[in-house]
Amino acid sequence: MSDASPPLRYDLSIIESWITPGSRVLGLGCGDGELLAALKHRKQVVETGIEIDEALVARCIQRGLTVVQGDINEEVKDYPDGFFDYVICSQTLQQAYDPKAIIGEMLRVGKCAVVSFPNFCHWRIRFQMMASGHVPRTRELPFEWYDTPNIRVLSLKDFRRFAKEVGFTILKEAAINTQDMGNSGTEVRLLPNIRATYGIYLIGR
Amino acid sequence: MQKDHAEEPAGKEFYTLEGPVTLENGHHLPEVTVAYETWGHLNADKSNAILICHAMTGDSHAAGIKGAHGQAPGWWETMVGPGKGIDTDTYFVICSNILGGCMGTTGPSSINAVTGTPYGTDFPVVTIHDMVQVQAALMDHLGIQRLHAVIGGSVGGMQVLSWCKNYPERVGSAVALATTMRHSALSIAFNEVARQSIISDPHWSNGHYYGGEKPAMGLSVARMVGHITYLSDEAMRSKFGRRLQHRDEFSFDFDDEFQVESYLHYQGAKFVDRFDANSLLYITKAADYFDIEPGFRENGALKRLAESRCPMLVVSYTSDWLYPTYQNREIVGLMKRHGVDVSFCEIEASCGHDAFLLPSDRLTTLLTGFLGKERHV
Numbered sequence: 001m002s003d004a005s006p007p008l009r010y011d012l013s014i015i016e017s018w019i020t021p022g023s024r025v026l027g028l029g030c031g032d033g034e035l036l037a038a039l040k041h042r043k044q045v046v047e048t049g050i051e052i053d054e055a056l057v058a059r060c061i062q063r064g065l066t067v068v069q070g071d072i073n074e075e076v077k078d079y080p081d082g083f084f085d086y087v088i089c090s091q092t093l094q095q096a097y098d099p100k101a102i103i104g105e106m107l108r109v110g111k112c113a114v115v116s117f118p119n120f121c122h123w124r125i126r127f128q129m130m131a132s133g134h135v136p137r138t139r140e141l142p143f144e145w146y147d148t149p150n151i152r153v154l155s156l157k158d159f160r161r162f163a164k165e166v167g168f169t170i171l172k173e174a175a176i177n178t179q180d181m182g183n184s185g186t187e188v189r190l191l192p193n194i195r196a197t198y199g200i201y202l203i204g205r
Numbered sequence: 206m207q208k209d210h211a212e213e214p215a216g217k218e219f220y221t222l223e224g225p226v227t228l229e230n231g232h233h234l235p236e237v238t239v240a241y242e243t244w245g246h247l248n249a250d251k252s253n254a255i256l257i258c259h260a261m262t263g264d265s266h267a268a269g270i271k272g273a274h275g276q277a278p279g280w281w282e283t284m285v286g287p288g289k290g291i292d293t294d295t296y297f298v299i300c301s302n303i304l305g306g307c308m309g310t311t312g313p314s315s316i317n318a319v320t321g322t323p324y325g326t327d328f329p330v331v332t333i334h335d336m337v338q339v340q341a342a343l344m345d346h347l348g349i350q351r352l353h354a355v356i357g358g359s360v361g362g363m364q365v366l367s368w369c370k371n372y373p374e375r376v377g378s379a380v381a382l383a384t385t386m387r388h389s390a391l392s393i394a395f396n397e398v399a400r401q402s403i404i405s406d407p408h409w410s411n412g413h414y415y416g417g418e419k420p421a422m423g424l425s426v427a428r429m430v431g432h433i434t435y436l437s438d439e440a441m442r443s444k445f446g447r448r449l450q451h452r453d454e455f456s457f458d459f460d461d462e463f464q465v466e467s468y469l470h471y472q473g474a475k476f477v478d479r480f481d482a483n484s485l486l487y488i489t490k491a492a493d494y495f496d497i498e499p500g501f502r503e504n505g506a507l508k509r510l511a512e513s514r515c516p517m518l519v520v521s522y523t524s525d526w527l528y529p530t531y532q533n534r535e536i537v538g539l540m541k542r543h544g545v546d547v548s549f550c551e552i553e554a555s556c557g558h559d560a561f562l563l564p565s566d567r568l569t570t571l572l573t574g575f576l577g578k579e580r581h582v
Contacts, residue, residue, distance in 0.1 A: 046514070061570075061575055080542065
């Protein structure tokens with residue numbers, strides 16, 4: 001019955017390690033609930049997810065998770081101030097129409113927030129663009145310009161500057177190198193903006 | 206484990222409440238009998254009971270699996286039974302007829318002890334809350350303090366919300382399907398057309414028609430209005446379109462020549478045989494009065510639901526225009542604002558409000574997962 005112990009994707013396992021057991025967690029764009037289910041079973045969190053796709057919502061509810069179907073911009077609004085200990089937005093910020101508003105709402109309903117996204121200034125992307133003259137297509141962002149759901153691209157540096165401009169605090173940062181959304185990966189300490197495929201941030205007001 | 210129900214004769218059971226029932230409007234009903242059916246077995250600590258609240262013209266016969274033979278299928282046959290979405294191998298399932306109805310529970314066609322004749326319109330106006338307080342008395346009678354879940358769609362969903370508001374300590378979890386937290390002007394309007402159709406039938410006789418001819422035409426037209434609200438533009442287009450019934454050309458008269466007309470006439474005529482016109486007046490009125498919000502916060506129920514982490518599931522259907530998705534979302538919003546553990550899913554369906562009664566793998570999946578929530582931990 002329980003789907004407690006499948007190995008978690010590497011980036012999600014980093015997020016999992018940051019979450020205090022027993023806390024209240026909101027997952028924005030939670031997909032099929034892989035991370036929320038892991039947090040519920042392994043960290044005993046009280047979970048809520050928001051997901052727009054009916055089939056994914058059904059999968060979440062089927063595995064016993066609390067999930068609201070809808071657009072993250074709208075659905076995050078009703079929750080009371082500071083209701084959640086963590087609000088997680090994993091691999092979704094690059095698809096958000098108004099990232100500033102989302103981050104604002106995340107830090108209103110949550111005491112802190114976790115944001116992760118693919119790093120668009122990884123060396124392979126820089127190289128591909130120079131060499132081919134095409135907009136890059138990578139394993140992390142495997143779409144053509146005309147069919148990509150990722151309406152904005154950013155680097156780790158961009159996010160740090162964004163934090164200063166918008167006025168939130170970066171409490172923790174993990175620059176990671178992981179391939180094909182797999183279970184293994186490494187943290188990148190040297191030249192992260194060039195060498196990391198993803199950035200994960202714990203942020204606060 | 207309880208005795209084996211399978212050996213008992215199938216069918217309805219009856220319970221007469223002890224003492225009069227005080228209604229929300231202050232009136233008293235001296236005697237109330239409630240008709241109900243059950244499936245499955247109540248476990249030793251009485252923690253596996255699920256109450257199903259039926260919709261406007263439904264009844265307690267949610268499933269026909271109880272008896273060995275001769276049982277007509279129930280109105281939720283596809284969802285209730287062994288191994289189904291509401292699994293009677295796991296849960297003890299109860300469905301009772303609502304107060305004001307005509308399927309065995311006290312209503313306008315019941316005998317008024319004072320006069321010895323049917324109440325008719327001397328029956329007091331009842332509310333959704335009144336229906337629920339009768340259900341709560343039945344739960345007392347069955348020895349069930351706390352329900353594992355209360356589940357209902359449409360007017361049944363309103364009862365679910367009323368349970369949450371008036372008996373939060375008795376609700377272990379709640380499922381509200383295709384419903385609303387307050388009846389909209391559109392819904393009231395449809396109901397009023399249905400009521401006026403009955404009231405303007407010459408056989409209605411101010412509601413005292415029992416023993417004489419029934420207001421069949423009025424009730425039948427009322428049902429036709431109802432069926433329009435249960436379908437959708439899309440459903441009617443694909444089901445009937447502009448197709449003609451039993452003819453190839455227009456007849457240029459007022460017979461039912463379009464298929465959709467024929468369908469409505471059939472539904473209307475069929476309904477007259479099984480439903481009481483006065484009951485439709487009372488139940489539509491109860492739905493029209495329904496607004497869950499006043500007092501929900503003030504009586505502490507929302508806080509209590511949040512603190513007890515009572516999980517709630519709201520489900521809407523894309524083509525439902527009687528209780529559209531936005532109205533179901535209002536319930537979700539209310540629960541979220543007060544910290545209640547609420548899930549929501551909007552199911553893609555073309556068949557309108559009726560969708561919640563039709564076989565649906567999606568809803569089965571949702572209910573199975575939701576009802577077994579605690580087993581996932």
